[in-house]
Amino acid sequence: MAKAEFEIPELKEYPEIPPIQPGAMAHSKPYVAKVDFQEALGFPGELIDDWHDKAIEAMGDLLGKYRSLQVFLDSCVKCGSCTDKCHYYLGTSDPKNMPVARQDLLRKVYRRHFTFAGKYFPKLVGATDLTEEVLEDWYNYFHQCSQCRRCSVFCPYGIDTAEISMAAREIMDRIGLGQKYCNEIIGKVFRIGNNLGLPGPALEDTLEGLEEDVMDETGVEVKYPLDKKGADILLVTPSADFFAEPHVDGLIGYGKVFHEAGVNWTLSSKASEAANFGMFIGSYENMRKISLRIREAALELGVKRIVFGECGHAWRVAYSFLNTLAGPWDFLDQNYPIPQHVCEFTYDLIKKDEGKPEEEKVLKFDKSENDDMVVTFHDSCNVARASRMGDFPGGQFVIPREIIKTVCNNFADMDPDTVYEKTFCCGGGGGLLTDELMELRVKGAKPRMEALKNVIEEDGVTHMAMICAICKAQFTKILPYYGRGMDMIVSLHQLVSNAIVLTGQQTEDDEEETEAEAE
Amino acid sequence: MSFLTVAFAALFYAATVLLVVGLARRIYIYWKTPAPLKIPTTPAPVTTGGVVLRMFREVVFFESLFKGSKWTWLFGWVFHMALFAVLFRHLRYFQEPVWGIVEWTGPLIKYLAFAMLIGLLGLLARRYFVDRVRYISAPSDYLMLLLLLGIGISGALTTFVTHTDVVAVKSFFRHLMTFNFQTMPNLPGDPLMVAHLGMVALLMIIFPISKLLHAPGVFFSPTRNQVDNPREKRHIVDWARKLEQ
Numbered sequence: 001m002a003k004a005e006f007e008i009p010e011l012k013e014y015p016e017i018p019p020i021q022p023g024a025m026a027h028s029k030p031y032v033a034k035v036d037f038q039e040a041l042g043f044p045g046e047l048i049d050d051w052h053d054k055a056i057e058a059m060g061d062l063l064g065k066y067r068s069l070q071v072f073l074d075s076c077v078k079c080g081s082c083t084d085k086c087h088y089y090l091g092t093s094d095p096k097n098m099p100v101a102r103q104d105l106l107r108k109v110y111r112r113h114f115t116f117a118g119k120y121f122p123k124l125v126g127a128t129d130l131t132e133e134v135l136e137d138w139y140n141y142f143h144q145c146s147q148c149r150r151c152s153v154f155c156p157y158g159i160d161t162a163e164i165s166m167a168a169r170e171i172m173d174r175i176g177l178g179q180k181y182c183n184e185i186i187g188k189v190f191r192i193g194n195n196l197g198l199p200g201p202a203l204e205d206t207l208e209g210l211e212e213d214v215m216d217e218t219g220v221e222v223k224y225p226l227d228k229k230g231a232d233i234l235l236v237t238p239s240a241d242f243f244a245e246p247h248v249d250g251l252i253g254y255g256k257v258f259h260e261a262g263v264n265w266t267l268s269s270k271a272s273e274a275a276n277f278g279m280f281i282g283s284y285e286n287m288r289k290i291s292l293r294i295r296e297a298a299l300e301l302g303v304k305r306i307v308f309g310e311c312g313h314a315w316r317v318a319y320s321f322l323n324t325l326a327g328p329w330d331f332l333d334q335n336y337p338i339p340q341h342v343c344e345f346t347y348d349l350i351k352k353d354e355g356k357p358e359e360e361k362v363l364k365f366d367k368s369e370n371d372d373m374v375v376t377f378h379d380s381c382n383v384a385r386a387s388r389m390g391d392f393p394g395g396q397f398v399i400p401r402e403i404i405k406t407v408c409n410n411f412a413d414m415d416p417d418t419v420y421e422k423t424f425c426c427g428g429g430g431g432l433l434t435d436e437l438m439e440l441r442v443k444g445a446k447p448r449m450e451a452l453k454n455v456i457e458e459d460g461v462t463h464m465a466m467i468c469a470i471c472k473a474q475f476t477k478i479l480p481y482y483g484r485g486m487d488m489i490v491s492l493h494q495l496v497s498n499a500i501v502l503t504g505q506q507t508e509d510d511e512e513e514t515e516a517e518a519e
Numbered sequence: 520m521s522f523l524t525v526a527f528a529a530l531f532y533a534a535t536v537l538l539v540v541g542l543a544r545r546i547y548i549y550w551k552t553p554a555p556l557k558i559p560t561t562p563a564p565v566t567t568g569g570v571v572l573r574m575f576r577e578v579v580f581f582e583s584l585f586k587g588s589k590w591t592w593l594f595g596w597v598f599h600m601a602l603f604a605v606l607f608r609h610l611r612y613f614q615e616p617v618w619g620i621v622e623w624t625g626p627l628i629k630y631l632a633f634a635m636l637i638g639l640l641g642l643l644a645r646r647y648f649v650d651r652v653r654y655i656s657a658p659s660d661y662l663m664l665l666l667l668l669g670i671g672i673s674g675a676l677t678t679f680v681t682h683t684d685v686v687a688v689k690s691f692f693r694h695l696m697t698f699n700f701q702t703m704p705n706l707p708g709d710p711l712m713v714a715h716l717g718m719v720a721l722l723m724i725i726f727p728i729s730k731l732l733h734a735p736g737v738f739f740s741p742t743r744n745q746v747d748n749p750r751e752k753r754h755i756v757d758w759a760r761k762l763e764q
């Protein structure tokens with residue numbers, strides 16, 4: 001078990017709602033962004049002298065720009081329905097991690113400055129001035145929200161605390177109080193092209209390495225092209241896919257699927273990152289700028305389609321926002337969804353193969369390759385509650401599961417209260433995947449760990465598959481705290497990759513004829 | 520005319536203006552404030568018809584609340600439905616002639632006042648006894664429930680116990696509504712009725728400046744009223760379009 005200076009939550013068979021412990025997480029905060037990183041994003045370098053007035057001004061500006069903010073700040077009736085829905089509350093017991101209490105940190109200042117009741121009867125309606133303590137609470141607790149939207153599912157008005165957290169972070173950025181992790185990463189995207197700061201040559205090396213690995217493993221020459229002009233499909237994937245485990249096994253899987261589908265595809269060094277941390281900091285401008293890289297890359301390479309790899313918040317930005325931020329996409333092939341999720345791509349092929357004789361199928365699978373696993377699936381919050389796959393509501397739940405069942409014999413879902421739209425965040429989303437927040441991340445993972453423990457005990461689950469780079473990185477890091485191995489975590493397309501039988505792949509029975517046909 | 524009558528006439532005119540103007544202004548603000556991004560909580564309907572249905576389920580059945588907390592749902596839903604029924608019955612104090620349906624249902628709806636009170640008491644108990652809900656409650660949250668309880672109890676007492684001269688009360692409101700001050704009768708000085716009407720006027724006044732804004736708010740909530748079709752249809756608002764130039 002990993003060492004920790006804090007208590008690891010005890011996992012129960014039946015989830016419990018803890019009694020409140022005020023101040024339990026008051027000490028938890030991420031590092032503040034340095035001057036250079038702030039300025040690179042167009043924000044003041046450090047906390048400005050007139051931060052109070054500028055913060056109120058920024059709040060007023062956002063209230064006029066975002067209906068969500070205005071309606072949500074007015075409408076809450078304090079019914080309490082959301083109070084026990086946040087994984088950070090369930091894991092830490094700190095009442096300020098209850099979604100409504102988190103909103104109230106902003107709402108009490110909103111009321112003080114923008115409402116009649118708050119101006120004249122502040123005590124009555126719980127309005128307060130924006131003091132230094134309040135600002136500190138903002139910084140600490142708006143960085144204890146992974147913007148997972150679970151609270152919004154249960155709120156009678158759909159109040160989404162993520163929207164409030166984003167607005168709060170934008171206000172803090174505008175007064176020079178930014179978060180180091182997010183803002184540094186955005187800077188890297190602007191300078192180098194991806195979150196990890198991997199330059200083009202390094203990418204090329206990595207991709208060549210992958211080609212060799214696949215060759216060694218299967219004897220088939222599967223290409224992982226970079227910046228290939230005239231390709232039909234641009235694959236945009238989280239940069240963790242290039243080297244992190246188990247992410248990279250997912251990337252290998254996408255390549256194999258593309259190879260079998262016979263499509264002409266490429267990655268781009270300019271858009272070598274699907275992630276868009278502009279969303280986490282609530283900055284429309286930054287989110288837009290990051291998205292435009294994808295447009296530029298698509299135009300330069302002359303592609304006809306865009307496909308996104310496995311990443312939760314990236315898929316939210318892609319599915320829900322890309323058309324708004326970087327559209328219109330009239331130069332792409334309108335016969336395909338713009339953009340398309342790699343799961344949609346794979347699922348389409350599986351669907352079309354249905355009912356065909358084995359030798360005519362585009363994707364051939366040997367499910368027994370995954371027989372060493374009993375798999376469960378973790379719905380990532382941004383895919384589950386902020387986007388869709390396929391052409392029907394809820395496709396984001398059905399499609400990944402159908403793919404898993406196609407490539408895997410053993411699948412078991414977790415407790416229904418912890419999957420689909422009610423899924424629990426991994427604990428590391430929303431720009432919190434940084435080491436100084438480890439206590440929060442470990443504790444926030446508690447509800448998921450509990451559900452996982454139960455399927456392990458009841459159904460013998462050995463692996464948890466997922467389609468989000470942040471989830472993968474978070475779980476591989478925190479599983480050891482709960483006494484489990486990080487190799488439990490698998491990429492969805494890793495399962496596909498394990499089971500797929502490439503045309504011409506050396507297997508028991510020789511398939512040279514089909515190979516000849518495919519050439 | 521008695522002082523009480525004049526005072527209440529003025530009070531109700533003021534309360535009505537504040538309610539109507541206040542709400543209209545608020546709704547205008549919600550209407551005019553753009554929603555720059557598509558943020559429906561998914562899975563969400565992919566057609567406008569589907570969104571209407573989703574909204575209907577939210578407003579009539581409190582669907583999301585039901586998912587979230589069964590007890591709050593039970594008390595809250597009973598309170599609201601009884602409230603709307605009781606308000607409907609109140610039409611008889613303002614209409615001349617009274618609609619048949621109001622007439623027929625009146626004697627039944629009368630008893631829903633108790634359902635409303637039970638709902639309110641349940642909500643109050645939850646607010647006080649559940650540590651999480653107590654933590655998020657400001658004084659105004661308790662006072663709102665007490666105000667509604669006060670309205671409900673005084674109303675029920677005038678209906679079931681003291682039997683105020685409702686004919687005179689109705690006549691008073693009819694005259695107010697038709698701006699006919701010549702023949703305006705005096706408002707009965709029954710303290711229960713005075714309390715009931717006073718609290719109702721207060722509720723009307725605070726409606727547009729309190730959390731009661733949830734009533735219009737729910738219809739404007741982007742997570743509930745947006746169609747899930749961002750890939751099919753480009754969604755862009757004016758201030759965002761300006762960034763493109």
Ligand code: HEM
Nearest residue numbers: 077079156578581584594595596599642660663664734737
């Ligand atoms: C479209 C109309 C309305 C809808 C959909 C609606 C819905 C809701 C819902 C879902 C709740 C949360 C559950 C609860 O605590 O009861 C709530 C709370 C509340 N509603 Fe409404 N409501 C509407 C109109 C009204 C009106 C007209 C009033 C008052 C005159 C009102 C008064 C309240 C109060 C006081 C609460 C807070 C209860 C508490 O403190 O626990 N609502 N409403």
Ligand code: SF4
Nearest residue numbers: 086145146148149151
């Ligand atoms: S968005 Fe998620 S992390 Fe944030 S308050 Fe809601 S439930 Fe908690």
Ligand code: SF4
Nearest residue numbers: 076077079080082155
């Ligand atoms: S569920 Fe919605 S209305 Fe109820 S307390 Fe939470 S944010 Fe407020």
